[in-house]
Amino acid sequence: MDNEQMSGILSEEDIQEIKTVLENKNLAEAIESVKTIITNIENVPLNVAITGESGSGKSTFINVIRSLNTDEEEGAAITGVVETTMEPTPFSHLKYKNVKFWDLPGIGTANFKAADYLEKVHFSQYDFFIIIASERFKENHIHLAQAIHSMNKKFYFIRSKVDVDLESSRKRRNKSFNEEEMLQQIRVNCIISLRDGGVGEPHVFVLSLMDLQKYDFNRMQNTLEEELPRHKRHMFLLSLPNITLQVLERKRKILNKLNWKWAFLFSAYSTANHTKAYEILQDVLKNHLNIFGLDNNSLIRLSNTFGKDINDLKSVIKSPFASTEINQELIQRQLTKNVAKYRISFENFLSYIPIIGDFITESATFFRSYIMLCESLKDFLEDASNVLQKAMEDST
Template identity: 55%
Template sequence: MDSSFEIISDEEVQDIRAALEEGDLCTATERLSESLRDIENAPLNIAITGESGTGKSTFVNAIRGMDDEEEGSAKTGVVETTGKPTPYNHPQYPNVTVWDLPGIGTPNFAADSYLQSVDFSRYDFFIILSSERFKKNDIDLAKAVQAMNKKFYFVRSKVDSDLHASQVRRKKTFNEENVLNEIRNNCIQSLRDGDITEPQVFLLSFLELDKFDFHIMQDTLEKELPEHKRHIFLISLPNISLPVLEKKRQAFKKDIWKLSLLSGGVAAVPIPGLSVACDIGILVKAMINYKNAFGLDEKSLEKLADKFGKDVNELKSVIKSPLVIKEINKELVTTLLKSGVTGGLMIVEYAASNIPMLGSMAAGGISFGTTYWMLSGFLKEIAEDANRVLMKALESPV
């Protein structure tokens, strides 16, 4: 099967194919629709824990693409600011919740009863933070999490502060790579001493999340999360680097096939006007989602400009797609659909000869091809614009 179909499970493909072979287009369409809803609404609960003072609240904000002073951000401070498990929803994806857990070993959360106190069963995985060597509380927590068949990841925080301190102390011999290796090896050794086998430690700076090991951690989580959780995790990541933007493009690219199949299935159902209404609804929703996920909506652009001390119009100046700067609504998509017939027909011809499972869906009209053609083109344009905007934001003043 084409790798573009990875997001559709084998069971789904079999169900859809069976329904099409029996001529039951309604069932096939509904199956696709249910699958899309499952992916879109999949809950993801991330637990951030560790000892007091390790930067948990700052990380909760950073992983959601928020500043510490922004409305809805987790409260930060030099002392323990979290008195109970506190949920923080992602600003764009409310089904993604990052939990700021109290520091383990604090008076109200003793290590031996910590997991029960914070209701461990609700979380998909744990990120255990330390701003120095991992200690007995961290190791005991990791073992308890592992015993309950949950994933955990070690993050060594505040490495930017360690690098700065080392540079001050070692003016002549400072070497960033050597210092990072020292920190990593020290953490790994402390975990091995606590009988954690093959520990992996990610070095992060929450103030500069795109540096150090963030991309390695992102890749690890992507591989180990279930497919439906992986998708929402990827698209909810803050737009901090070109690799993150590329991950999002790939995640959305897989979705286009399913959206197109849904559109084609509806087109094959003989109800006047249903196909056009479905096409417009699918396209509007998907295009708005792409625009928001890549941070090209007005609010996100203003926030990015403020973060890097740029004028928002300076960032907008590198946007080339005329669709990105327009309001995406039914009227705009209707106009685009009128000019998209040729491209749609080309995709239908390709689909009919290369995707046997499409069958009656392709025969039902040009909806499959039009949806695929338009969303593929828009995704390509918006991803390229997002790259240009980020590069412009990172550009040093002349």
């Protein structure tokens, strides 16, 4: 295997992690270490505080980021132009209960005091704050940002309801209207207001809460991914709604980081507990389907959102794991199929990670299952992208 092929299978970071986790351990200890790593990653808590003035779109943002189709669905945050949140209210992600978006009381009252506000909403429990404004940032926003900063917490600004500003400008200046220039003007005005208030170099994102695919959603995602601690980043990315190809691709990449761990557990159990080994891969593949929105419930929700026949959405799905029941027989076929797609020898593969051979008698099982999991994620990414495009056809 040459270096280019190797980079497409196991990264240097993965190889070093394997060595760190497995060195100086027996098989039983190595299994427990890998299981602990997975458990810690999948159960890390993430608490995001959402605040702003009444009517700015706090609750709508919480509903949209949790993949709710409307503000009337069961479990949705209550929306309205009048402040409806009197105490910090947590809203768990639909799929990841350890990810919570907190709807905080509005900050637009005349007697608002940032320090008192943060103490009241228990600021220390949040990983970061998102401050939402539906017009230029005001003094209350600035005071709140300063107080959050003084307490060593991260904060990000969202300028919401940009669609309204754009439509108004388009009507007033029909001939000279330029959307990107208008968006940049809104960004600059917000940044200047915040800088003048002593906030420093703020992160400002202009969004349409009715359509997160527009404007700065990808830029916001990139920024948060860069700044969040590694163990929080994983859950944040998985919790994002599947609304852009970039989101889907990021999910594939972070899930790839877990593949060697699942492959190790599968190969470690494959001799002593054949049934348990295949149950591991079944559960992983089903979870990946769910993450990419290819399970039946997710497809039903998507078809309802865009008014599409669910059979039309299913027609563009090619992965056998997404179109057929995931059972041991199917997994066995895919284990053999995917290995043949790589023009490398098993011996060369193990030369990069010889420590695997020290633990697992059937080391080829690790190789086959790892390749299969990586290939299945590529297929899920392609299917999810095709489903999203199909759903959005003629929906402009």
